[in-house]
Amino acid sequence: MKTKYYLITSILFPLLFLSPIARSQSVVLLQQDKPTSIRGLSVVNDKTAWISGSKGYIAITNDGGKTWDWQQIKGYEKSEFRDIEAFSNKEAVVMSSGTPSLVLKTIDGGKTWQEKYRKTDTTYFFDAMDFADKRHGYILGDPIQNKFLLMETKDGGETWTNVSNPPTALPNEAAFAASGTCFRIYNRKLFIVSGGKNSRIITRMDSKPEYNYTNLPLIHSKASQGAFSLAIGKNKIIIVGGDYENDKRTDSVATIFTAHPPILNSPTQGPLGFQSCVEYIKDNIFLSTGTSGSNITMDGGRTWRQIDSASFNVCIKARHGKMILLAGNGGKIALLKL
Incomplete structure (x- = not known):
């Protein structure tokens, strides 16, 4: 009996000690009530971050989110x-x-802002942008004639050209311009997730012409459904999405992907509803967010827990630092506290 008591104590005591840490995350609102829907977010370090939104709005902070310098770029009020x-x-x-x-x-x-590219062709619709480094970047757009639009810059965004071998799109397949994270570059490799009638992850080494295509087990069949975002951790990729027209639907809104060989695993407990963005934090920790609220996993995507019920569109961690910001409609900006 005494041995059993010590065994139970040895198991429970560490769990009691760790539980407050595991449940200490909170989303702290920094600002709201601006006439813009924020979809773009880039966190440079623990001081500097930029946001972009509808109606031509841009904002920057240089004090870790305490204050923001807003502007509506003249001449681009409808952008x-x-x-x-x-x-x-x-x-x-x-x-x-x-x-x-x-x-x-x-x-x-x-x-001041300089216009570096303009296309009035209505078939062009940009979804996301990412850079491998300060000079080399890409823009992903919706398919044109069964090929995803893929544009490239090699001079830091000064000039842009269409990639000659973009990935193939299936009928009624597209990417979502929801958070700028349906497209990522990691170690010179391109990653795209799609939705609509089909939902896939598409990968390509930056120096190779071939693409790899893998079907995803997320909700798909309608234009509002599919994969919206991916985040790349140490040994896995987390993909989230769902149905933004039915954002409380909780089945098939997240999956865990490993590339070599391609293996997909569903979480035992997924996020509570539609998620438009997911971000890698550290170790096995990922954060996701959407109109249904924000969720966190501490075990690499196997189990998720909702930490906030407010609606956001995007969540991003500092490229050089620890700051994690969220942003959404109405000019709403928040900070994740771990």
Whole structure:
């Protein structure tokens, strides 16, 4: 009996000690009530972050989110700035979905913006943008004639050209311009997740012409369904999505992907509803968010727990640092506290 008591104590005591840590995450609102829906978010370090949104709005913080310098870029008041990539507190590149499709760049902290690309062709619709480094980046767009639009820059966003061998799209398949994270670059490898009638993960080594295609077990069949975002951890990729028209639906909204060989595993407890963005934090920790709320996993995607019920569109961790921000409709910006 005494041995059994010590055994139970030895098991429970560490769990009691760790439980407050495991459940200490919280989402702290920093700002809201701005007339813009934020989809683009780039966190440079623990001080500097940029956001971009609808109606031509841009904002930057240089004090860790305490204060934000907002602007509505003159001449672009109708632009849908769905993604932004920043390299410092001075330099950033922003893209606009819709017509015209646009790319703007600043090198003076947003005081002035230069138009680097414009396309009035209504078949062009930009979904996401990412950079392998400060010079080399890509923009992903919806399919044109059964090929995803894929554009490339090799001079930091100054000029853009169409990639000659973009990935093939299936009928009624597209990417979502929901958080700028349906497309990621990691170690020179391109990753795309799609939705609609089909939902897939598409991968390509940056120096190779071949693409690999893998079907995903997420909800798909309608234009509102599929994979919306991916995040790349140490040994796995977490993919999230669902149905944004039915954001409380909880089945098939997340999956765990390992590439070599391609293996997909469903979580035992998934996020509570539709998620438009997922971000890798550290170790086995990932954060996801969407209109149904924000969720966290501490075990590499096997089990998820909702930590906040407020609606957000995007969550991003600092490229050089620990700060994690979330953003959404109504100019809402929040900080994740771990």
